[in-house]
Amino acid sequence: xxxxxxxGGLLQAGGSLRLSCAASGFTFQWYxxxxxxxxxxKEREFVGGIGRSGEIRPFADSVKGRFTISRxxxxxxxxxxxxxxxPEDAAVYYCAARQADGDYESPPSYSYWGQGTQVTVGP
Numbered sequence: 001x002x003x004x005x006x007x008g009g010l011l012q013a014g015g016s017l018r019l020s021c022a023a024s025g026f027t028f029q030w031y032x033x034x035x036x037x038x039x040x041x042k043e044r045e046f047v048g049g050i051g052r053s054g055e056i057r058p059f060a061d062s063v064k065g066r067f068t069i070s071r072x073x074x075x076x077x078x079x080x081x082x083x084x085x086x087p088e089d090a091a092v093y094y095c096a097a098r099q100a101d102g103d104y105e106s107p108p109s110y111s112y113w114g115q116g117t118q119v120t121v122g123p
Contacts, residue, residue, distance in 0.1 A: 001025035001112045003095050008117030015085050015121075021078040021095030021114055028076040032098055035069065035080045036107060037091035038116075044094070046105040048080065057104050063089070085121045092116040 007019040034049030034057070048069045049057035059067055068081045078095050096110035103109060
């Protein structure tokens with residue numbers, strides 16, 4: 001199984017960015033998907049998630065109203081659309097997959113992880 005993120009980069013505050021996550025090696029439509037992010041010295045933080053059938057999990061308060069999540073089962077892709085980016089959104093963003101339901105904000109419960117993509121937001 002493999003998850004590969006892309007789309008990260010450097011941009012100014014207020015800008016927009018779309019992250020992508022390509023899934024392979026497992027049955028994508030059976031898995032709940034989500035995005036986490038992490039900055040140096042801090043724990044991995046839940047950003048947003050989407051269930052097998054497209055049901056959207058509540059976003060983290062810090063990104064609510066600015067980020068959206070979507071998935072394309074046919075192409076086995078997960079997306080995170082980020083807008084009105086702030087310097088505090090700078091982090092390495094990871095996509096993750098799991099079959100289990102329940103506490104979707106818990107990183108250890110996820111079976112598969114991508115390698116991460118860096119998002120840097122300037123002032």
